[in-house]
Amino acid sequence: MRVKEILEKLAKGKISIEEAQKMLSLHTIEYVEDLAKLDIERDMRKGVPEVIYGENKTYPVLTKIADAALKRKGTVIISKLNNNHISKLRRFLQKKRARVTVSERARVLVANMNKVTNSGGKVGIITAGTSDIAVAEEARLMVEAMGCKAMTSYDVGIAGIHRLFPVLKEMLANDVDAIIVVAGMEGALASVVTTLVDVPVIGVPTSVGYGFGSDGFAALASMLQSCTFGLAVMNIDNGIGAGALAATIANRITRYKK
Numbered sequence: 001m002r003v004k005e006i007l008e009k010l011a012k013g014k015i016s017i018e019e020a021q022k023m024l025s026l027h028t029i030e031y032v033e034d035l036a037k038l039d040i041e042r043d044m045r046k047g048v049p050e051v052i053y054g055e056n057k058t059y060p061v062l063t064k065i066a067d068a069a070l071k072r073k074g075t076v077i078i079s080k081l082n083n084n085h086i087s088k089l090r091r092f093l094q095k096k097r098a099r100v101t102v103s104e105r106a107r108v109l110v111a112n113m114n115k116v117t118n119s120g121g122k123v124g125i126i127t128a129g130t131s132d133i134a135v136a137e138e139a140r141l142m143v144e145a146m147g148c149k150a151m152t153s154y155d156v157g158i159a160g161i162h163r164l165f166p167v168l169k170e171m172l173a174n175d176v177d178a179i180i181v182v183a184g185m186e187g188a189l190a191s192v193v194t195t196l197v198d199v200p201v202i203g204v205p206t207s208v209g210y211g212f213g214s215d216g217f218a219a220l221a222s223m224l225q226s227c228t229f230g231l232a233v234m235n236i237d238n239g240i241g242a243g244a245l246a247a248t249i250a251n252r253i254t255r256y257k258k
Contacts, residue, residue: 052065052079053079053080062078070098074112075145077142080108101141105137107138121148122250125151125180129159129183130154131206136182138243139242143250146243153171168193178245180202180242184206184209187221190226190231203233207236215236219236
């Protein structure tokens with residue numbers, strides 16, 4: 001449906017303002033010098049901020065896209081950044097008067113012109129080992145960018161499974177809406193957690209392992225083959241996707257609580 005048709009339907013009272021706003025948001029794309037097409041109404045349509053995938057992008061390209069996103073929406077996230085670009089991008093965005101949060105370990109940068117409103121949603125994030133923390137931090141930054149509180153506990157894998165139970169007890173006591181489980185090697189932690197809790201669990205296999213389990217394939221296969229119920233599985237190392245899904249669940253639950 002074209003913009004004119006949407007406006008005509010609105011003027012005739014055939015659709016509501018909310019319906020027109022949703023339809024119009026699908027038409028809004030920001031072009032950045034033939035480099036990118038920003039979906040600048042994604043946050044309105046889906047509640048998810050603009051995320052730039054930084055891998056293989058040059059510094060000049062990243063600055064142009066990030067600058068355009070900040071001007072239009074006031075928030076931008078850049079993931080999988082080249083470590084050589086992080087400090088320069090931080091300084092560039094701070095000169096634009098943005099508040100910048102960086103995790104060099106996760107290779108993620110978050111810039112905001114305005115304060116993020118706390119939605120009331122809560123997400124738990126745990127890792128099997130310390131080698132999985134980078135992906136977990138990626139998820140955490142995404143969760144917080146979407147207005148949710150993140151409760152984190154790292155290095156609680158099944159090699160010492162006694163470490164897990166106090167963590168889950170605390171998260172459930174704090175009424176988390178979803179739990180992200182980040183695990184490499186055989187990826188068993190996601191299945192174990194799912195059997196113990198009554199909230200959605202999002203498993204993220206990581207490219208941590210060796211031999212048959214190298215590059216995360218064993219962890220991915222293990223999570224996909226899980227016989228537990230309530231486990232969703234992301235792609236290997238996809239912390240951003242896990243954070244977006246968990247925060248979407250948490251924010252929707254929060255809206256219904258209100």
